[in-house]
Amino acid sequence: MGRSPCCDENGLKKGPWTQEEDEKLIDHIQKHGHGSWRALPKQAGLNRCGKSCRLRWTNYLRPDIKRGNFTEEEEETIINLHSLLGNKWSSIASNLPRRTDNEIKNYWNTHLRKRLLQMEIDPMTHRPRTDHLNVLAALPQLIAAANFNSLLNLSQNVQLDATTLAQAQFLHNMIQVISTNNNNNPSSAPLAMQTNNNLFGRQSSYLENQNLFDDPYSLPLLVPDSPEESKQSQMMIKNKDIVQHHRHDTSNPSSSNSSFTQDHHQPWCDTIDDEASDSYWKDIIDSPLCRQTCSEPWPFPE
DNA sequence: AACTTCTACAACCGCGGGTAG
DNA sequence: GCTACCCGCGGTTGTAGAAGT
Numbered sequence: 075m076g077r078s079p080c081c082d083e084n085g086l087k088k089g090p091w092t093q094e095e096d097e098k099l100i101d102h103i104q105k106h107g108h109g110s111w112r113a114l115p116k117q118a119g120l121n122r123c124g125k126s127c128r129l130r131w132t133n134y135l136r137p138d139i140k141r142g143n144f145t146e147e148e149e150e151t152i153i154n155l156h157s158l159l160g161n162k163w164s165s166i167a168s169n170l171p172r173r174t175d176n177e178i179k180n181y182w183n184t185h186l187r188k189r190l191l192q193m194e195i196d197p198m199t200h201r202p203r204t205d206h207l208n209v210l211a212a213l214p215q216l217i218a219a220a221n222f223n224s225l226l227n228l229s230q231n232v233q234l235d236a237t238t239l240a241q242a243q244f245l246h247n248m249i250q251v252i253s254t255n256n257n258n259n260p261s262s263a264p265l266a267m268q269t270n271n272n273l274f275g276r277q278s279s280y281l282e283n284q285n286l287f288d289d290p291y292s293l294p295l296l297v298p299d300s301p302e303e304s305k306q307s308q309m310m311i312k313n314k315d316i317v318q319h320h321r322h323d324t325s326n327p328s329s330s331n332s333s334f335t336q337d338h339h340q341p342w343c344d345t346i347d348d349e350a351s352d353s354y355w356k357d358i359i360d361s362p363l364c365r366q367t368c369s370e371p372w373p374f375p376e
Numbered sequence: 377a378a379c380t381t382c383t384a385c386a387a388c389c390g391c392g393g394g395t396a397g
Numbered sequence: 398g399c400t401a402c403c404c405g406c407g408g409t410t411g412t413a414g415a416a417g418t
Contacts, residue, residue: 175407
């Protein structure tokens with residue numbers, strides 16, 4: 075039907091808010107509540123449209139907003155929820171107390187998204203990027219160039235420096251994920267969810283009690299394949315269960331709530347033991363290695 | 377010191393859902 | 398059922414400050 079934007083009305087101020095305007099808005103809402111946003115500016119003596127007032131209040135002035143840096147726990151929650159919900163910022167925000175959808179959206183776009191890109195993970199699908207990484211063509215090249223197998227074998231007997239070892243592990247994991255994808259395996263799931271734990275080593279729980287590990291070499295499936303499973307998981311998110319589980323599992327790694335025991339897929343775990351996997355992805359993300367690896371052309375940095 | 381480029385994030389815009397008349 | 402309105406959401410833009418040259 076079409077409507078004219080509320081701010082088309084003549085003479086209404088746009089742009090950054092002044093302290094005086096903020097004070098007027100806060101004062102009015104504290105005394106009267108916001109009521110109708112459309113009517114509020116006039117009542118509060120503000121030369122703004124209602125929409126602008128609502129945005130200023132909900133994203134900035136509201137007293138229950140938590141500002142400042144995101145914690146690791148918050149980052150991990152955002153990444154996990156984004157892999158499930160996509161750009162449903164308000165839904166994600168509902169699982170992060172005192173954070174606004176706008177703030178989460180900005181943080182995603184300026185920090186987390188870039189971080190995933192640096193890891194060659196598509197931030198929308200949370201899967202390894204294949205646009206410029208032609209998997210089939212690149213795989214032999216990757217292995218040959220890195221002399222990968224010998225490196226791995228060597229690493230079992232020789233004390234390699236940490237960087238080299240980390241590079242080997244990183245490549246190994248990438249190849250394993252890629253191989254799994256190529257094998258038409260259902261675990262072509264978002265990479266963030268394909269490790270035993272998620273991107274930051276916390277365990278997801280919404281697929282509890284499912285046998286995920288038929289193929290001992292496959293990476294566990296942590297993302298629902300069917301719409302039904304997806305709905306289930308989203309319901310759990312709505313109930314904030316997933317966040318609670320995360321926290322529970324963090325404090326109790328051997329929690330019986332977790333379905334992601336590692337007994338059934340030892341080959342993967344041979345590379346990453348329990349302790350290491352807990353901080354595995356986080357370490358990679360934060361490490362100079364990640365930046366180096368991702369900033370250099372494949373197949374592998376020297 | 378001056379200029380350019382980059383980064384972070386506040387704010388805006390347009391769309392769609394819900395609802396009252 | 399139609400229209401007008403309100404509200405919330407997600408994408409995008411504008412801009413101030415930081416970093417680089």
